Each structure stands twice: as structure tokens, then as C-alpha cells.
Amino acid sequence: MTHIEVIGNVKITNGEIHIIGENRFLERLIQHLLSYLTGRQGRSSTGTRYTSLFCNTLNCRLGEDLVSHTQRDMVGMVTPIGAGLGTEPDTISGTVTDGSGTGIWRVKYIFTFNAGSLPAVTVGEMGLYGDMYLNNTFKWLRSCGTLPGCTEGEILASRLSVADGDFGSFIIDDTAPLVIEWTIEFSFV
Amino acid sequence: MPKERLKIKGLVRITQTDEEGNETVIQDWTENRFCNGMLKYLWTLMSGLNLNHSTDGVYFGSNNVQIYVGRDTVTSTTFDMSELDDPIGVAPGIAPNVIDGVGYRNPATNVYTVRYLGQWFPGTISGTVGEIALYLNVFNGGSFLWQQATGTAPHTMVSRLSNADGELTPFAIDTTKTLTIEWIIRMDF
Numbered sequence: 001m002t003h004i005e006v007i008g009n010v011k012i013t014n015g016e017i018h019i020i021g022e023n024r025f026l027e028r029l030i031q032h033l034l035s036y037l038t039g040r041q042g043r044s045s046t047g048t049r050y051t052s053l054f055c056n057t058l059n060c061r062l063g064e065d066l067v068s069h070t071q072r073d074m075v076g077m078v079t080p081i082g083a084g085l086g087t088e089p090d091t092i093s094g095t096v097t098d099g100s101g102t103g104i105w106r107v108k109y110i111f112t113f114n115a116g117s118l119p120a121v122t123v124g125e126m127g128l129y130g131d132m133y134l135n136n137t138f139k140w141l142r143s144c145g146t147l148p149g150c151t152e153g154e155i156l157a158s159r160l161s162v163a164d165g166d167f168g169s170f171i172i173d174d175t176a177p178l179v180i181e182w183t184i185e186f187s188f189v
Numbered sequence: 190m191p192k193e194r195l196k197i198k199g200l201v202r203i204t205q206t207d208e209e210g211n212e213t214v215i216q217d218w219t220e221n222r223f224c225n226g227m228l229k230y231l232w233t234l235m236s237g238l239n240l241n242h243s244t245d246g247v248y249f250g251s252n253n254v255q256i257y258v259g260r261d262t263v264t265s266t267t268f269d270m271s272e273l274d275d276p277i278g279v280a281p282g283i284a285p286n287v288i289d290g291v292g293y294r295n296p297a298t299n300v301y302t303v304r305y306l307g308q309w310f311p312g313t314i315s316g317t318v319g320e321i322a323l324y325l326n327v328f329n330g331g332s333f334l335w336q337q338a339t340g341t342a343p344h345t346m347v348s349r350l351s352n353a354d355g356e357l358t359p360f361a362i363d364t365t366k367t368l369t370i371e372w373i374i375r376m377d378f
Contacts, residue, residue, distance in 0.1 A: 001222040001268055004231070006195035022193045030195065030301045030376045031294060036234050036249055037303045037325075037374055038292040043246025051247065053237035055334055072296060072378075094333040096236050100225060103268040105232040107333065130235075136292030136303070139251060149239060166193075184235050186228045188268060189196070 001103075003189040008128070008158050008182065012167070015176035021167035023128065023158040023182070027072040032132035032157070040139040042150075050149030051142050054130035055094070057154045060111040060180055061086030066124035066169060070159045077125055081118060085129075085154065089180075090114045105186040113178040120174045124162040128182050129154040197231075199223065200373045201321065201350045205366040208311075215360050221372070222266040222354060226327045227347035233330040237337075245339045250325040251290060253344055256307035256370050257282030262319035262352040262359055271345050277316045281324060281344070285370075286310045301376040309368040319359045320351040323372050348372075 008023035032054070042051030050056075063077030063086060080086030089111035099105035109128070132155045133142065144150035160166045172178060199221035206212045230250055240247040259282065261274035276282035285307035294301045305323065326342040328335075350357045362368055 001224070001266065002198060002220045004197040004223050004228060006197070006231070007193070024193050025195050025378065027296055027301075030378075033195075033231055033234065034292055034294065034301055034303055034376060036230070038251055038290060039249040040252045041246045041248050042240045042242055044242060044244055046244065048241065048243050050239035050241045050336075052239050053233075054235045055238045094236070096232075096331070096333050098331060099228060099232070100269065103225060103228065105228045107232060107236040136294055138290040138292055138303070149241075186232050188223060188228070 001188045005187055005189045007185045009185065010160050011181040014178040015173035017170050017173065019167050019170065021160050023160045024070045024164060024166065025158045026074055026156055028132055028134060028155050029157040031134040031136060035133050035135050038136050038138045038140060040141050042142045042144065045143050045145035049144045049147065051144060052131040052149060052151040054132060056131040056151055057129065058092055058109060059129040059154050060089055060182065061127050061129065062118065062123050063125040064122055066162050069163050070161055074159060075156055077127055081121060087118055090117055103188050106183055108181055108183040111180045111182070115176050116174050118172050118174060118178060120172050122169050122171050124169050126160050126180065127156050128158045130157050131155070132157065196377045198375050199348045200375065202371045204369045205363050206369065207366050216357060219350060219356050221348040221350045223348045224266065224270045224346055225268050226271060226325065226345040230325060230327045230347065233328040233335065236333055236335060237330050238334040239336055241336050242339050247337055247339055248326055248341045250327065252341070253326050254288060254290065254305055255284050255324040256305065256372060257322050257324060258318045259320040260316055265353045266349045266351055270349065273320055273322050273346065277314060283314045286313055299377060303374050305372045307370045311366055312364050314368065315362050315364045317359055317361045319357065320349060321357070321370060322346045322349045
């Protein structure tokens with residue numbers, strides 16, 4: 001129990017395609033976790049507002065890049081599939097595993113792209129995005145007066161890539177749903 | 190490129206200092222043992238939607254960060270512990286006169302830390318110390334997309350250093366000197 005380990009496991013299902021891999025975390029996720037070990041309070045200057053947590057902008061994007069290794073300061077897919085950051089999943093859901101009795105705590109994000117939502121192109125990278133606050137000042141206070149609340153937007157937290165050998169490239173079967181289950185696990189070492 | 194996993198560890202240092210500033214190292218940097226509270230806190234950050242607050246605010250982990258000391262020398266740390274076994278003073282213990290901290294990040298050296306410091310002035314605490322603990326406010330969130338309204342999360346032990354685990358040599362507090370405990374939480378790729 002002297003250490004805590006954080007692992008990101010990814011399972012991809014698309015028709016006959018079944019792939020599993022382990023993600024690579026980026027620096028901003030460390031900053032996010034650290035910021036809530038230094039932070040004091042979220043509050044509003046007037047009325048009821050919110051301070052976002054990771055799932056406020058939870059998302060998953062895919063890309064076609066096959067050669068670019070993951071860098072700690074990456075902000076998005078190198079070659080997104082779709083416009084902008086990339087095509088969003090049609091549905092996003094999740095489950096959690098309470099580790100009170102086992103010491104293993106998991107949150108599983110489930111991203112589903114319906115059949116035909118993505119083109120039949122080669123997938124070489126995928127990214128997990130969320131809302132992350134990056135202030136490491138001791139007892140920082142987030143005062144929010146903006147309706148409906150404060151968000152930092154979508155920030156890339158981890159990436160899985162063919163270039164790093166995290167998974168093998170595949171061509172999307174656009175006749176079947178593409179489901180990505182992304183599990184973040186906290187456990188003792 | 191980033192490694193796949195994040196590692197989190199905690200390091201503790203104990204000193205006593207006389208009024209002339211002469212420092213005696215009681216225990217040099219030693220690794221702590223984490224408890225469920227720390228895992229739950231990090232887990233809730235990744236499963237939550239937002240903190241939905243008013244002008245009264247929602248308090249984060251470090252709002253009431255505390256370090257407490259206890260007498261126990263025989264009870265080993267278990268992952269589901271949430272408080273010291275035998276605190277000095279009324280439970281959860283005698284709070285330091287000074288509690289401070291600093292967040293630090295240096296991507297070039299791959300160091301991401303928060304360093305907490307607790308200080309008891311001469312004569313404010315006495316006894317023989319066999320266990321010490323770090324306490325944070327740990328969110329109650331227990332579901333996917335949990336939200337929390339205004340208020341303070343439970344104050345919980347998140348890590349411990351103890352003689353029973355063989356990591357702390359019991360010592361009698363010199364009540365003529367200042368007692369200082371530094372506690373570093375460090376995250377690495």
C-alpha cells in the first residue's frame with residue numbers, strides 16, 4: 001500500500017473486431033489530480049453555479065495517425081476522424097466500481113458510435129477527453145459567476161496509439177456500432 | 190513518450206527544532222501507506238459531473254488538510270482504515286498550530302508534487318508517537334456522474350505512517366521544541 005497505481009485499459013468492439021490495449025496518460029491529467037490535492041473550494045460569486053469535474057465534458061475521439069508517438073503535452077488527435085477535434089460518440093455512459101471492500105476503484109466510460117456514424121477509415125489513435133482544472137496553488141479557490149458554471153472544456157487526458165504499439169490499426173466496419181470501453185483503475189501497489 | 194501508468198507515492202519527514210533554529214531529524218523521508226480515502230478521492234474526481242454550489246461553496250480535499258499523531262505501536266495499517274488507532278488528544282487528534290502546503294510541477298524533471306506541512310509549537314502536544322496520518326476532505330460521490338451540493342466532504346485519513354508497519358521509530362515529543370511534519374504526495378509517469 002506504499003504506492004497507488006493508475007491504469008487506463010481500453011476495449012474496442014466493432015463488428016468482428018475486438019481489441020484491448022492500455023492507454024498512456026498525459027501531463028494534464030496529473031495536473032488535474034494534483035490540483036484537487038491542493039485546492040480549497042469551488043464557490044459562486046452570486047447564485048447557484050457549478051464547478052466542473054472530469055465527466056462534465058467527457059468524450060472520446062478517434063484519429064488516423066499511425067506514426068506519431070504520444071507526447072506528454074499533446075492536446076488532441078494528430079489526424080482526427082471527422083471535423084474539429086473529431087466525431088463525437090452518439091452515446092456516452094459509464095459505470096463505477098466502489099473499492100471500499102477490495103481497494104480497487106474503477107470508473108468505466110462507454111462510448112458508442114452508431115453504425116455509419118464513422119467512415120470506413122483506418123484507426124491509428126484514440127483519445128480520452130474530460131474537464132480538468134489545472135491550478136496547483138495551495139488552497140486555490142475557484143470563484144465562478146458564469147452561468148451555468150465553470151468549465152475548462154475538453155482536455156486530452158490519455159491516448160492510445162498504433163505508433164506507440166498500444167494497439168493494432170484496424171479499418172472501421174461502418175455497418176456495425178463501434179464501442180469503446182475506457183476503464184480508469186486506481187489500486188494499491 | 191509518457192509511460193502507460195501513473196504512480197503515486199507519499200513521503201514523510203519529521204523534525205524538531207529548538208528556539209535557536211537547530212533542527213533534529215526524527216525521521217527522514219519515509220514512504221507512507223495509503224488508505225482507501227486517497228483512492229476514493231481520486232476516483233470521485235474522475236467519475237463526477239460537477240460540484241453544484243452556491244455562494245457558500247463546495248470544499249475540496251485540502252480545505253481542511255490536517256496531520257495528526259497517535260500513540261499506537263501495534264496496529265498495522267489496513268487499506269480500509271479511516272482514522273488513527275490511538276490519536277493524541279480528542280479524536281481525530283490535536284491539529285497543528287500551522288498547516289501549510291505548496292503544489293509543485295516540473296515537467297522537465299518529471300516531478301509533480303504537493304507538499305503539506307504541519308507544525309506544533311512547543312508545549313502544544315506531548316506523548317510518545319507511534320503513528321501519524323494525513324487527513325483530507327474526501328468527496329462522498331459514489332456513482333457515475335455524481336454531483337455534490339454546497340458543503341464539506343467527510344474528513345478522512347488518506348495515508349498513514351506507523352511503527353507497527355516498521356516504518357516509524359516511536360519517539361517522545363520534546364515539548365521544548367517545535368514539532369514539524371512534512372508530507373509529500375508525488376505523482377510520476
